[in-house]
Amino acid sequence: xxxxxxxxxxxxxxxxxxxxxxSSLVLxxxxxxPCVCLEHKLTTKKALMMLEENGGTGRIFLLEQxxxxxxxxxxxxxxxxxxxxxxxVEYDANNVDERGLLGMALHPRFSENGKLYAYSIRKFxxxxxxxxxxxxxxxxxxxxSKEKLLMVIEQHNDRRNGGQVYIV
Numbered sequence: 001x002x003x004x005x006x007x008x009x010x011x012x013x014x015x016x017x018x019x020x021x022x023s024s025l026v027l028x029x030x031x032x033x034p035c036v037c038l039e040h041k042l043t044t045k046k047a048l049m050m051l052e053e054n055g056g057t058g059r060i061f062l063l064e065q066x067x068x069x070x071x072x073x074x075x076x077x078x079x080x081x082x083x084x085x086x087x088x089v090e091y092d093a094n095n096v097d098e099r100g101l102l103g104m105a106l107h108p109r110f111s112e113n114g115k116l117y118a119y120s121i122r123k124f125x126x127x128x129x130x131x132x133x134x135x136x137x138x139x140x141x142x143x144x145s146k147e148k149l150l151m152v153i154e155q156h157n158d159r160r161n162g163g164q165v166y167i168v
Contacts, residue, residue, distance in 0.1 A: 044070075046064055046065040047062055048064070048103070049062075049103065053110060053111060057111060058073055059072065061082060061106075063103075067085035068085075082137075082142065085144055088144060089121060090121050090122050095158075098121070098160065100121060101118060101119075103163060104117065104118050105117045105164075106167075117132060117135075118147075118165070119131070121161050128158060128161075133150060
């Protein structure tokens with residue numbers, strides 16, 4: 001026989017996020033089984049990832065492929081637009097492909113310096129490019145006109161562009 005302790009955990013599925021709540025299920029006299037209950041928290045369109053800010057602020061960031069990043073409090077309330085790159089990225093909501101805002105990483109000292117890194121697919125002169133850029137949050141706002149280009153790679157089609165930005 002073994003015992004498990006369930007803690008509240010956040011699970012994110014592509015279009016829906018739920019929390020697992022600790023509970024118990026009574027199966028009969030003197031028989032109690034741990035029960036996991038799901039509570040629906042938010043719905044989004046083509047969410048690719050969630051990040052949590054280190055440093056005790058409790059902010060969670062939700063990245064959508066179309067170029068939008070929302071911030072939430074740790075309980076997934078207080079939804080605010082954090083970053084809007086829709087005018088920069090190449091994305092078609094009616095097409096299933098690997099274009100748009102595809103990844104984001106927070107600097108290890110993001111709480112202090114506000115720096116983050118984005119991976120996106122953009123189009124210039126009908127040619128697709130993968131961009132890795134540095135952005136900075138100032139007063140809870142990100143000015144995309146001040147992004148710093150770190151890497152640009154020409155793409156040969158709108159497929160096989162998936163990926164992620166990591167800081168190791």
